[in-house]
Amino acid sequence: MGLTAVGIGSGMDINGIVSALVGVENAPKQARFNADAGKVTAEISAIGALKSAMSDFQSKLDFLSKPESFISNKAKLSNSDHLKATVDETAIGGSYSLIVDQLAQSQKVSTIAVADKEAAIGEGTLSFTVDGSSFNIAADATDSLQSLVDKINSAEDNVGITATIINDDDGAKLVLTSTSTGLDNQISVTATDVAPGTALNDTFTMSQVQEAKDSIIKIDGLTVTSSSNTVSDAVTGVTLTLTEADPSKTTNLTVELNTGSVKSGIESLVESYNSLMTTIKEMSGYDPDTKKTGVLQGDSLVRSIQNQLRGALSGVYSTSEGDLTLGSIGVITTREGLLEVDGDKLDEALTANFEQIKELFSSEDTGLASSLDSLIDGYVQTGGILDGRDNTLDNQLERIQESRERLAIKMKAYEDRLYKQFNAMDLIVAQLNSQGNMLLDRLDSLPGVVRKNS
Structure with missing residues (x-):
């Protein structure tokens, strides 16, 4: 804006006039931008x-x-107390009578008891075998039952054995559990290269804590034995998951159309x-x-x-x-x-x-x-x-904003021009008023002139 005190010479509201003229020019364009x-x-x-x-x-x-998603059949059980059943696309409709005689379980074996699980038991090599696969652990002179548990569980070539310590009435025992169920997955342990005078060989004389078992189910009177409690090859397209054994209870399985x-x-x-x-x-x-x-x-x-x-x-x-x-x-x-x-x-x-x-x-x-x-x-x-449409519309908004900014610059220049013109006019009017007042004063001072207010 030009002068802050404008219109003094002419008595006109130049601020209001300029604001109105700028508004008349700006408002339609802003309305179009807004729309x-x-x-x-x-x-x-x-x-x-x-x-x-x-x-x-x-x-x-x-x-x-x-x-x-289009597996055409579904499995329906008379009860889910002893097993669960799922089907795949190869399942064939039919009904089956199932009895779970026995669940599969893992074998557990333990060492003899020692008084202190942290005490050294000597050096040598321990070999562990499950279902024909083996891995070895090297025991040094400082190893105890506890440190051997850590070595067994962390062995990269461990073939399926978990070790832990159980403290029973006799003392601390290292217990090995097969991670797989069934008779095929029993554990064998041997100690070799044992240093003279150490207790490693005696300690790892293993005794069975829990026997390995295969699962046994009867399907329409036919006996099916499996090393696992998940049986997927007994009935075509059906996977049975055994959860509880009870030879006196029968579960009816129906495979039917699922739409x-x-x-x-x-x-x-x-x-x-x-x-x-x-x-x-x-x-x-x-x-x-x-x-x-x-x-x-x-x-x-x-x-x-x-x-x-x-x-x-x-x-x-x-x-x-x-x-x-x-x-x-x-x-x-x-x-x-x-x-x-x-x-x-x-x-x-x-x-x-x-x-x-x-x-x-x-x-x-x-x-x-x-x-x-x-x-x-x-x-x-x-x-x-x-x-792509979003990007086009975003670009349109950007162009509208750019047009607003250009208009704002144009309106500022227009406003400045109006103030300059009106201020120039105001100055001329002020000068004319000043000259007029001076002329009147001189006329009033001439001889014979009678003042109007005298």
């Missing part, structure tokens, strides 16, 4: 909401895109798709009640997304047993362009054509889930189409 920025900000928000809705839809594809999880996955996909399409409609449509148009109305981007998604979901997909569409399995398109599930028809299709439906969704390159995932990914991935 443009508001529109761009609304578009950025809309693109963010669209990306979020598309990402949610994409996440629902994950389950249906995996072949393992529930796939149906839920399809329903979840439909729900997410409808949510996405509703979001797109709100962004691009017109509300006759509020008489408001969507932020992205007429935008080619949302039209492209709608058309591509509808095309993918209405397409015909080839399977090894013939062509399939969503409509043929009970997922139909409504008049509003949304999807709707005919539950009964979908149940029938899953029962009759489960493998076909598996191919429809989960085929790696040609399946519906894979096709939709690739389509959506092109939009939502980092550097994708929506990120």
Whole structure:
């Protein structure tokens, strides 16, 4: 601003006049900037909401895109007191009677007792063997039971033995436990290269604390023995995990068709798709009640997304047993362009054509889930189409801000120019007023002039 005390010479409100003139010039342009920025900000928000809705839809594809989601059978037990059961895709429907006679367990052996677990027991080499595999520990003259526990447990070539100290009524004993169950995984210990006069050999005369056992189950009266409590080769496609033995109790296992999880996955996909399409409609449509148009109305981007998604979901997909569409399995398109599930028809299709439906969704390159995932990914991935639109809109906001800054400079120069002009005018008016007053004073001083106020 020019002078701080302006208009003294003319009596005019120069500050107000300049402010009004600058405002008249500045206000329309600022209003346009605000409107443009508001529109761009609304578009950025809309693109963010669209990306979020598309990402949610994409996440629902994950389950249906995996072949393992289409394990066609499930295991059902009459009770879970003695075992658990899971199935894979090779399982065959049927019923089985199971009795858990015995659980597998690890062998435990102990040394003889010593009075002090920290006392040296001599030097030599200890060799440990489990199921034909061995590793050695070198005991030096200072080693005790406690230090040998540490050496055994930390040995890099340990073949499956855990050592600990147990203090019973006789004294401290080093106890070895096989990390694997079953008769094949029993422990053998030998002491060699023992220095004369040391107690290493005597101390490591092992006695059994707990015997090794194989698991024993009866399946429809047939005996199955395993070194583990997890039995995966007794019934095709079924893994049994044994938890408790009781020869007097029978557990019934039924392997039957499992369509529930796939149906839920399809329903979840439909729900997410409808949510996405509703979001797109709100962004691009017109509300006759509020008489408001969507932020992205007429935008080619949302039209492209709608058309591509509808095309993918209405397409015909080839399977090894013939062509399939969503409509043929009970997922139909409504008049509003949304999807709707005919539950009964979908149940029938899953029962009759489960493998076909598996191919429809989960085929790696040609399946519906894979096709939709690739389509959506092109939009939502980092550097994708929506990120590109975001960058364009961010650049527009930057240009609007740059225009604001240029306008502010221009308005400051305009304001300075107005103050300069009005101040010059004010000075001239002040000079004219001063000259006028001087002239009046001289006229008043002439002889014969009568003052008006005299």
